[in-house]
Amino acid sequence: MDVSCSKCGALHWKCEQLSTSTIARPLFGACCLSGKVELSAIRKPPRELLELYNGTSHESKHFLDNIRSYNSAFGLASLGVTVDKTVQDGHGPYVFKIQGALYHHVGSLLPKPATNPVYAQLYFYSSGEATNFRMQNNQGRGLRPTVMGILDQVLQQNHAYVQVFRTAYERLKEQREQHPNVQSEFFAVIQCEKGTDARRYNAPTADEVSVILPGDGSIAPDYRDLVLQYKDGPLKWIYETNASYQPSVYVLLFPYGENGWHTNMALNLPVTGADEEDPDDDGSGGGSRTRTKISILDYYAYRLHQCADDSDHIFQARALLQQWIVDGWAATDQRNLNWLKNNQKKLRIDLYK
Template identity: 40%
Template sequence: LPPARRPYTEPETRHDLGRMDVKCRHCGALHWMAEKIAKSSETNPQYGMCCNHGKVVVERLEEPPAELQALLVDNTTQAKEFRKNIAQYNTALSFTSLGVTEDHSINNGGGPPIFRIHGELCHQSGALLPSEGHKPVYAQLYIYEPQAALDYRMENNTNLQRDTMEILQRIITEHHQYAPLFLHAHEVLAAQPADDVSVRLRVAPGVHARRGNLPTANEVAVILPNQPNTEPRDIILRRRNGPLLRISDLHPAYTPLYYVILFPHGENGWHPDL
């Protein structure tokens, strides 16, 4: 019989790789010695799977703004309430929505909350203005005056604290690099006579020329007119109506547009041109 078809027998001795404590000298990732590139030596082990020999450099995230940092670590009543409901605060402030069928039945008993879904998870973006008779949500709220936006956010989340939401809304509006872009896209679209026009959000082309570097804050993303033959990964923004559109998980803004509390500055996430 070929080995894979033989009955399983417990090996007599355990296969032991030792400790996973060998640091890549470029990025500091921890590895097992056995993972080293075969031709490198044990005194100077080289690894390809983490940073590809130092070729990929991912900059550290910026420190969160002081007010957010305080909410994340302080022991005040306000900070504790924030951390208890942090996922709900995040959803109230995110630019995109989660397209997912969640199974709530599993959380009826005690124990830690479980996030169980049916099918696939994706991030979606809708029109920049709510359709007739609907309240603004997600990116739409960044087009509104801050007071009105705060009112809508609290209306949808009556169990959350208004003063905390106000702090977070101000932080994201001031610091998140994509916040002004949505406003700009709205201005571009508002200048068009038709309601069904769209624009595209793409990370600036200059970024790709500098391989090995994450785009920095000032070379972020641009709003482009919607034309045929454009990048399939672009995020499409419309003024009004139309379906929710799925955002490619290869777009650099995929992560920061949803996880705004983890990425208050809106630093770009993973993308294939890193």
């Protein structure tokens, strides 16, 4: 794989090139649809995390062997899916198999009384306290407090969503203290999508956090926002179409909190095509008109091609890479099924024609 795509830089074998290629400008379709898909580059993780990824020290080998457990210990949201363990009998390579629909959750920012904090709640404690809780929550899995400490520090300092969650927590706490007599719950709303430019490094900042008070309809969250609840109550779902989904679940693959796929990422089209807004285009690629948005499949295809200039830590992530791919495919499938479900009328009309 030593021929790089002249548009996106992805590495390919020569025989994969499109017939429109020239010797000087090899073109490929599978990585970037010949330049129509353009995403921001994957950045090298902070040094401490990169050392855990490089596989040379004992600590690093231990980290890579347990990377899924470490990732879930540090996730801001949970991967909700039924894992099918029947294929795992202790022989052969590691298999990650899932069954049924995906249902990712993000819990309240305060733990329930008399329970250990989990997920995002752990980021509001000091590093030492958080490590103790994480060790308790993962008893019997052989995880190490030293690695926990390194990861806590890396994510506290670099992950955009960790910082945004903390701002939300502090603002909600302040509001709660100022309005002790209000019975109903307070929420924080985070605007995750800023513009449609997928090439920029897009992650929310503290400015994107707003607090809603009960009865105040001035900030109405929409499906692109992430809504956080201060105290208990039912778990909130986080959909795979939300930009915050990927950085909240895969914190060790995206340690800076780079946004993942969402429905509003524009394809890189000639000006005439890109200006027409298609209200029916949901990015699934199922419509009959020329689509203008990057589909979830385009997104994963782009990310799963290795680029000479990008960091390749995602490809070193072993079982976590596998999980991310399986999860991504399930999300793609789920989205296509939803499209079929919601477009029955259109499909029948096509059939009559």
